[in-house]
């Protein structure tokens with residue numbers, strides 16, 4: 084099999100290399116790419132941080148992370164080989180001199196390689212550093228040459244529309260949009276990318292993928308984990324900012340977009356922008372009707388007692404921050420006019436589950452007698468993203484027997500059964516694309532800002548009214564009583580989760 088690999092000599096500069104993101108996700112993903120023969124023959128990972136490390140200390144720390152989190156961790160004999168390509172640059176992110184010194188080091192690398200390496204500057208740092216990192220890189224001339232220099236940042240990109248605009252403007256002062264890679268790791272997941280493949284490589288569903296046949300669409304991203312050790316961040320964010328603004332809206336775009344003319348980055352991103360632009364604005368006085376929020380209290384997860392959000396370390400005892408959010412959106416265009424899109428996400432929910440469900444309209448006339456079916460279920464197509472990875476079509480069938488009795492049944496495509504071998508984690512895919520200079524799976528500035536404008540009224544209304552009912556759902560349940568508020572008026576409920584044959588699960592990133 085042909086393995087696509089990067090050929091360009093490449094340096095990845097990792098700002099915040101001593102942090103958790105670098106340790107748990109980024110360097111293990113680079114190691115996996117290395118083991119799979121995807122990295123170029125000339126590759127250097129230059130860690131940049133304030134910590135009192137040197138090359139050896141950094142390598143020792145990264146070794147632990149790789150041994151724990153890499154997909155290829157069993158190949159431990161290759162870890163040292165990989166780490167030979169890791170170096171440390173000690174410096175303060177706010178100190179312009181540190182960037183000049185970095186530039187000198189990177190020039191020396193070019194000289195020793197006898198080549199002009201491409202450079203990716205990855206800000207694995209809290210967002211407050213995005214602006215200074217970008218400015219200092221620009222001042223040190225590290226934003227040039229344009230086609231060989233890139234900056235990578237992670238969500239959250241701002242905490243509202245204004246702050247997101249400020250970050251984008253600051254990045255834009257040093258880098259052109261084509262050089263900026265904004266990560267939303269959901270876009271790197273195999274199952275997310277497969278939404279495009281499923282829709283646009285197969286002709287049979289596309290003709291019914293619209294308002295004439297689709298009754299509603301639900302997008303759920305539920306986690307059984309709580310806030311973990313991220314309270315300082317989460318207390319400033321909440322579910323709407325943390326998940327809906329990025330991951331859920333990106334999924335909505337993939338489900339609702341028009342067929343792209345080509346797979347070119349901007350073609351796909353333009354089609355996604357069309358969806359975001361068409362989302363019907365939410366007025367402040369509609370928020371109570373179309374949005375619901377909640378916060379978990381104590382409860383049970385996998386047989387273990389867990390504390391409520393307000394008892395988590397670092398969380399205020401009267402925290403108003405939502406750990407659950409649900410929303411109804413409409414897309415005002417020809418394809419989707421009148422079809423509700425229901426989005427929900429929450430922490431400490433009954434199970435981990437990410438899925439998109441396309442629910443089709445009922446038959447116009449029921450041919451079968453009322454008694455023919457004890458359970459009449461609408462036809463649904465489930466795009467199961469994680470942990471179960473597959474696509475399930477639910478429809479009615481005749482139960483074998485002498486009389487006409489109907490029963491809901493399922494037809495499944497299961498990744499684990501259809502494809503052998505592990506798939507890359509989202510970070511592997513995204514890092515590989517950064518090195519390939521392919522922005523398709525990354526968020527453009529206008530997408531981020533339009534995403535914020537969709538949610539801005541909800542953020543404002545929630546921000547201005549203290550939720551006296553919190554905590555309002557027990558950990559280990561499907562969210563608060565109000566979770567169905569956005570659906571109830573339309574006569575819907577959240578579809579029940581699929582019963583999974585557990586052996587159908589695969590590892591996925």
Ligand code: BG6
Pocket residue numbers: 306325326592
């Ligand atoms: C992150 C959020 O973007 O996505 C986290 O900040 C969340 O709060 C995580 O836990 C979920 O990602 P995944 O890949 O585990 O579904």
